[in-house]
Amino acid sequence: MKYTSQMVAKPYFIFALALLAGEILFGLILGTQYINGDFLFPHIPFNVARMVHTNLLIVLILFAFMGATYYLVPEESERELWSPWLAKVTFWIFAVVGVMTILGYLLVPYATLAEVTYNSLLPTMGREFLEQPTITKIGIVIVALAFVLNVGMTVIKGRKTVITVVLLTGLLGLAVFFLFAFYLPENLVLDKFFWWYVVHLWVEGVWELILGAILSFVLIKVTGVDREHIDKWLYLIIAMTLVSGIVGTGHHYFYIGTPSYWLWIGSIASAVEPLPFFLMVLYAFTMAKQRRIDHDNKIALTWAKGTAVMAFLGAGVLGFLHTLAPVNFYTHGTQLTAAHGHLAFFGAYIMIMFTIISYAMPIMRGRPHGNGPKAQSMELKGFWMMVIGMLGVTAALTVAGVIQIMLQRWPDADALSFMATQAEIIPVYIVRLVFGLVTLAGLLAYLYSFFVKETAIAKA
Numbered sequence: 001m002k003y004t005s006q007m008v009a010k011p012y013f014i015f016a017l018a019l020l021a022g023e024i025l026f027g028l029i030l031g032t033q034y035i036n037g038d039f040l041f042p043h044i045p046f047n048v049a050r051m052v053h054t055n056l057l058i059v060l061i062l063f064a065f066m067g068a069t070y071y072l073v074p075e076e077s078e079r080e081l082w083s084p085w086l087a088k089v090t091f092w093i094f095a096v097v098g099v100m101t102i103l104g105y106l107l108v109p110y111a112t113l114a115e116v117t118y119n120s121l122l123p124t125m126g127r128e129f130l131e132q133p134t135i136t137k138i139g140i141v142i143v144a145l146a147f148v149l150n151v152g153m154t155v156i157k158g159r160k161t162v163i164t165v166v167l168l169t170g171l172l173g174l175a176v177f178f179l180f181a182f183y184l185p186e187n188l189v190l191d192k193f194f195w196w197y198v199v200h201l202w203v204e205g206v207w208e209l210i211l212g213a214i215l216s217f218v219l220i221k222v223t224g225v226d227r228e229h230i231d232k233w234l235y236l237i238i239a240m241t242l243v244s245g246i247v248g249t250g251h252h253y254f255y256i257g258t259p260s261y262w263l264w265i266g267s268i269a270s271a272v273e274p275l276p277f278f279l280m281v282l283y284a285f286t287m288a289k290q291r292r293i294d295h296d297n298k299i300a301l302t303w304a305k306g307t308a309v310m311a312f313l314g315a316g317v318l319g320f321l322h323t324l325a326p327v328n329f330y331t332h333g334t335q336l337t338a339a340h341g342h343l344a345f346f347g348a349y350i351m352i353m354f355t356i357i358s359y360a361m362p363i364m365r366g367r368p369h370g371n372g373p374k375a376q377s378m379e380l381k382g383f384w385m386m387v388i389g390m391l392g393v394t395a396a397l398t399v400a401g402v403i404q405i406m407l408q409r410w411p412d413a414d415a416l417s418f419m420a421t422q423a424e425i426i427p428v429y430i431v432r433l434v435f436g437l438v439t440l441a442g443l444l445a446y447l448y449s450f451f452v453k454e455t456a457i458a459k460a
């Protein structure tokens with residue numbers, strides 16, 4: 001490791017992985033409740049489990065982004081982090097606030113939680129992904145400000161690279177767009193309109209910049225390809241992202257009470273959105289092919305290539321599937337949406353976390369050449385089990401979505417109700433649950449790889 005302050009990334013990565021285990025566990029609870037609605041009722045009702053599942057997902061990604069940033073920014077800027085102390089303090093603030101919030105969801109009825117946290121003073125609660133009590137949201141803003149300050153000062157005082165500039169732009173965007181979480185108009189259409197400013201402009205806008213920057217950092221390190229080469233690709237990818245992704249927000253404004261011009265704008269702009277994801281696949285594989293060095297950490301490159309492919313499948317292919325207005329008319333809010341949501345989040349943002357951890361963690365543990373072959377082979381098992389597990393979950397949800405549309409949405413007369421339709425799909429939900437268990441087994445194999453001991457001749 002070049003700079004000692006890079007070590008602050010470690011607790012962020014470890015905590016993110018712990019949260020991931022919790023997230024998947026709650027996914028399995030939800031998946032079981034789809035088959036038996038009374039499972040764990042009244043202790044953990046579906047709506048609470050769902051909130052915990054999705055909130056853990058968002059928070060763990062934020063921890064992973066922060067860890068990745070703290071690791072790569074000193075190395076890119078060629079100087080120590082501006083304030084390692086601040087990075088440690090914000091870790092603990094964020095971790096405590098996060099854990100308290102999740103416990104709040106689980107232990108107190110949501111309405112009571114809103115009451116005791118004075119949601120009435122500044123109402124922000126009650127919307128998907130943004131369920132956090134207002135005080136938690138304020139905590140997130142404080143942590144984000146301290147984080148951006150710390151990283152910003154490091155970048156400004158050090159060497160500026162395309163990677164750090166793109167990363168910082170993405171992080172600033174993340175913080176700015178989160179402010180829309182504090183705006184809760186009474187009008188439901190306006191509420192939804194601005195809700196997407198957070199949700200869409202994060203995952204299909206500024207987070208993609210963060211994704212591109214982290215991917216580029218790891219690719220430079222493990223392939224040894226010239227920085228100039230990497231920079232050109234990164235510019236192209238982020239330009240395509242911003243051109244398509246910002247106006248592409250329109251694909252959420254089709255049938256929610258917004259003007260009808262969004263049907264055209266949203267369809268056309270978002271149809272271009274798969275392009276940057278496709279470029280990422282070309283990018284990762286071209287860099288791997290043109291590599292100048294054979295890094296011993298093979299598995300990190302596997303994760304990098306895997307991220308590009310799975311993000312393209314989840315966001316690009318499954319996103320495009322329902323992004324044109326006439327199609328979305330039938331698919332909106334069905335299991336097809338959930339299929340896309342799962343593979344896109346996993347492929348892009350969970351896998352990029354594994355990519356950077358796979359590269360950085362061995363170095364932070366005193367193994368500059370990566371883990372030994374035994375640990376890497378165990379990690380590879382985890383890779384494939386998680387990838388197959390999530391592809392299976394997604395495939396099952398896609399089938400479930402098609403059945404749902406045919407029974408509930410398509411017929412003009414005799415359409416089944418929502419609940420009657422769900423009852424028909426139960427066999428498919430059993431398949432989903434099985435693949436969910438494969439995903440969990442994959443995560444356990446992955447975590448186990450951290451504890452694999454190498455025999456003496458391991459490093460040839």
Ligand code: HEM
Pocket residue numbers: 023024026027028029030031034050053054057337338339341342345346350393432433435436437439
């Ligand atoms: C890292 C892996 C996972 C990620 C990234 C993930 C992501 C998500 C996301 C984004 C949503 C919200 C979907 C939407 O609003 O359309 C969601 C909901 C859900 N997830 Fe997951 N999930 C993961 C693992 C799992 C697993 C393993 C299962 C079960 C086997 C599962 C079951 C569910 C269920 C049942 C819902 C609620 C869907 C509904 O409201 O009908 N998830 N998950």
Ligand code: HEM
Pocket residue numbers: 128203204251252270271273274311315316318319320321322323324328331332333334337340341342344345348349
């Ligand atoms: C990594 C990037 C992406 C992530 C993490 C992501 C995630 C999600 C999630 C979780 C939802 C469900 C939100 C909700 O209603 O609760 C959603 C909806 C949607 N996404 Fe994505 N997405 C990504 C990229 C894309 C791309 C590139 C496209 C288009 C090409 C796209 C098209 C859509 C559409 C049309 C919907 C609305 C579905 C509906 O009407 O029910 N997404 N996305």
Ligand SMILES: [Fe+2]
Pocket residue numbers: 200204248249251252
């Ligand atoms: Fe979107």
